[in-house]
Amino acid sequence: MLRLSVRHGRIGVVRVAVVPGPGRAGLLCPLDDHGGRAGVPIAVDDLAAAIRERERSAPDRGHSTGGGPIAGSAIRWVWFATAALYPALARADAVVARCHDISLTEALLRTRDAAARDGARGASAAGEPGEPASDAAWQRLLDYRPGPAEPGVGYPPDTTYPPDTTYRPNTTYPPDTTYRPNSSYRPDGGPIQPALFDPDQVGTQPPADPRAALDALIEVHASQVARIAADPHPARFALLAAAESAGALAAVEMSLAGLPWRADVHDSILTGMLGARPPAALGAASRLGGPQAAARPRRLTELAAQISAALGTRQPVNPDSPGQLTRALAAAGIRVSSTRLAALREVDHPAIAPLIEYKELARLHSAFGWAWLDTWVADGRFRPEYVVGGVVSGRWASRGGGALQIPRLLRRAVVADPGWVLVVADAAQLEPRVLAALAGDRAFAAAAAAGDLYNALAGHFGGDRAKAKVAMLSAMYGGAGGEAGQLLAVLRQRFPAAAGFVEAAAQAGQEGRTVRSALGRTCPPPSARWRALTEEASDPDSERDPQAGLALRARGRFTRNFVVQASAADWALVMLARLRARLTTIPAGADGRASVPELVFFQHDEVIVHCARSLADDVAAAVSQAAADATRLVFGPTPVVFPLTTAVVECYADAK
DNA sequence: GGTCGGGGCGCG
């Protein structure tokens, strides 16, 4: 980690600023160590070709981060938004090893600095939040954002929203959140930040004035380099920015490659569970019986009838409607706190079994049924769009297709191409191991040096592995119900440093402060509403609002979890970046095919590589080396191990 | 007609 250059992330890597346009052309400008111009801008007719050529002619000659040489060039391309520019480049075979994503890095920096500004504002109530020195250049850069992309130029056509859906930002936020990197959503009237990247607005259609855009880009980049260097831990923050940017490259490449998806297998799973695919609903006629009436498959229709019969309702009850369902259950003498599966399972009544089956099948049908298949799977591939940095903790989000919520039973449909395999790697018990490394708790670290963490802890909990797990989860999530409180007390006694670490994070959150991940990703500051609510309550003259205590504890749980989840995301992101680099060093297989291993899926702590069977061992080795790289880069020397369970399978469902 | 919040549930 110390070998990282503060200014450049890596010794020997040069930076080149990139602005697209006009047309297929573009502007390049080499940068010096401080991000200033190291030459005059170079206009190129074919940007993809120019980048491709420079990637090939500037090889990385063994500059090492300690984990061995990396294939690819020694250029770090500096551009506004990977998600906007890189799809077109990658499709034109201009695959790059490294980039610096200005928009993602700006989001990291602004979230970091929002905390300080927020604190300052607390002192002078009416004061404007202090803006970074680069703000004028940043605004200019946003002004140069191009209009909507032309067809085939911006996002690849197969990864844009399906025509019949509209994206709406999620509406359930932690009560104290004011800002998320890729969202202009303002949940509670808190300070709004500029939308850093809007896929509807940003395409690769070039800015009207590329030279002016280049000026703004270079200015913002220089400011980012300086602001990274000013971080209390500049090397870590530089690594975070580099990993976030590498993740953005990987995300685009994964969307282009797609996850192998057998539509025929998926269809037979649906048919087996739901009955044959119902004919398409026919416009207005079908709506007379409700939008779903014509489209409800046979099995769901049967179950709905059984539910109504068992409840003895005069009118058919729609099990999709919590309101109708609650009333019908009440009429049958059943009172439930909600119509969730968990609550229903407590009830003993003939209507419950078909109702539970209905809810499970209806979920499959509506979220991952035939309509999903039609919309999201083409040419044997599922191509979701990943949103790097879309979660406050640094986890990725996805847009369309529910890519990160694929039901486990549909893993049967994820099948490698003939002669190819899936290398499925899953970080085992990542979050508790991250806590062990973060807290530097020697006793806990010793337990985390073992294979199964919870088995190793079980001895401290009367030999009960399940209790050890509950204690850990409670510590990381802030749960205290049931016997969790007792188990937490045991944890606190045996592992005071680990318990103290998360409790300090919770305390910081309750006091309105922010916390940071291992690499320096910062949680959002509390919203104005949260501050008002909690400050009012702390005033002895005011009436005590029960909402205030709830909000206080909710933010404590949020920051308590943030330090663990976000540091785990740091580790996973660095692992992904290192794996991506290492995969390029694997020589082509003996079968002579152009068989480069492809990253095809990434889900928080799990990664899938699709490769020729002959390369599976090399890929598996790259995975474990990448994990070791990540552990060293994120946590430095630590006794904690981060084992990956790696399976080489033809079908994802066989991975574990 | 469309929008939006709630309830619910899939994943980690």
Added chain:
DNA sequence: AAAGCGCGCCCCGACC
């Protein structure tokens, strides 16, 4: 068994 954290997206129903 669920809970405590983080998400996306479905349907429903209130509302404009």
